[in-house]
Amino acid sequence: MxxxxxxxxxxxxxxxxxxxxxxxxxxxxxxxxxxxxxxxxxxxxxxxxxxxxxxxxxxxxxxxxxxxxxxxxxxxxxxxxxxxxxxTRRTKLVCTIGTSTCGVDQIEALAVGGMNVARINMCHGDHAWHREVVRRVRRLNEEKGFAVAVMMDTEGSEIHMGDLPADAPSAKAEDGEIWTFSVRHFNSPIPDRTISVNYEGFAEDVRPGDELLVDGGMVRFDVIEKLGPDVKCRCTDPGLLLPRANLTFWRDGNLVRERNAMLPTISSKDWLDIDFGIAEGVDFIAVSFVKSAEVIHHLKSYIAARSRKR
Structure with missing residues (x-):
């Protein structure tokens, strides 16, 4: 262009x-x-x-x-x-904007440091929070002459954890500790060493003996028992747990893909987020776990149709 x-x-x-x-x-x-x-x-x-x-x-x-x-x-x-x-520099720098980098001064510092694209992750925060980030980036471009684009990364249909107990920003899983991964929706505070999972069929799909990997292997657990909606796991490789980290489980050394393949590439929540991104005029929309070109064609047609109505 x-x-x-x-x-x-x-x-x-x-x-x-x-x-x-x-x-x-x-x-x-x-x-x-x-x-x-x-x-x-x-x-x-x-x-x-x-x-x-x-x-x-x-x-x-x-x-x-x-x-x-x-x-x-x-x-x-x-x-x-x-x-x-x-x-000229061809490699572009994409920076994820989080709670520690969403302030006006912090965003400007990132731009001065070379940020080309500000990424907002729809796994975290609400639309009001992301809207403010987008507007701060736009205002920075207009007032200071920067050219920072905005990328909205959809949550996708991957299996991931929810918030941690006591809304902690992180938690340490130690070797040998027993943690519970549950599909229950907790209205009261989440019990200690309990993590919610966003996928309703999680407890049905895993089996005792499976290996559960958090964030691609940053922390590892062995599944030891299933109790209704709860899955008891023993930590075998300690590490730091972060909210909304993705989960994969392995059986006999192979990644279990069957249920992931049945999940839609773009979830109902993603479509709401995409509407938000169109309304805010984001420059890029990132989609994970794309299974076919048809997904992209569908999304492009949707963006074009919705954009014409604005």
């Missing part, structure tokens, strides 16, 4: 790139334009094309940039001649 760069020479020593104000389309382009100062040709500056404010590069004071527009990359002219556009 091409954008056009018009150069306006307001003085012999100043170049003001006047960028077309692009609409936030899907996917968000992260192409970069190159501008340079006339009196300091030894430095080349790469400016992102999504800035909604014109970035101004002044050649005064040795050609140092003095505008509020944020210059993403800088390379020497010799490097540009040798490598062409490969001199």
């Amino acid at each position: 091409a954008q056009f760069l018009n150069l306006h020479f307001s003085s012999p020593t100043t170049i003001s790139p006047l960028l077309n104000r692009p609409r936030r389309l899907f996917p968000c382009p992260l192409l970069q334009f190159l501008t340079r100062t006339r009196s300091a040709p030894s430095r080349i500056y790469a400016v992102s094309d999504l800035s909604e404010t014109a970035a101004v590069v002044s050649s005064g004071n040795g050609g140092m940039p003095v505008s509020p527009g944020i210059l993403v990359d800088a390379v020497t002219e010799a490097e540009l001649k040798e490598n062409g556009f490969r001199s």
Whole structure:
């Protein structure tokens, strides 16, 4: 998706790139334009094309940039001649925004550090919280000249844990400890060493002797007993448990996939989150465990139809 760069020479020593104000389309382009100062040709500056404010590069004071527009990359002219556009950074940085990084100052610090995409994870938080994050990123782009895109990552139909007892941010599972994984919905405080599971068929599918892996193996348990909706497990590889971590279970050294294959790629909750993302104008929507191209075609058609109604 091409954008056009018009150069306006307001003085012999100043170049003001006047960028077309692009609409936030899907996917968000992260192409970069190159501008340079006339009196300091030894430095080349790469400016992102999504800035909604014109970035101004002044050649005064040795050609140092003095505008509020944020210059993403800088390379020497010799490097540009040798490598062409490969001199600019191609690898983009995607940063997940959480409770410790959602403040205005923290988001700006991430952008200054090189963040290209702010990721919001729909496994955590509610729409009000995510809406505020999106608006802070947009405001940062508008006021400071950044070009940070927003990616919304859907929860998907993977099996994962719920919140930890006492709403703790983490819990340590020690070797030999017995933990209970339950499909029950707890209205009262969650009992100690008990973790809720989002998949209703979890207790039916696992068997004593199966190995339960948390977050891809960060913590491991052996299933020792099933009691109705509860599954008793013994920790065999200690580690830190985090809320909403994904769960997989293995039998005879093989990943049990049967039930996962029956779960929809996009759940009913995901569709509500996708509606939210469309309404907020996010730049990317990420979907996990895609089973076929038809899922993507369906999602793209849905986004196009819903976007036209806005």
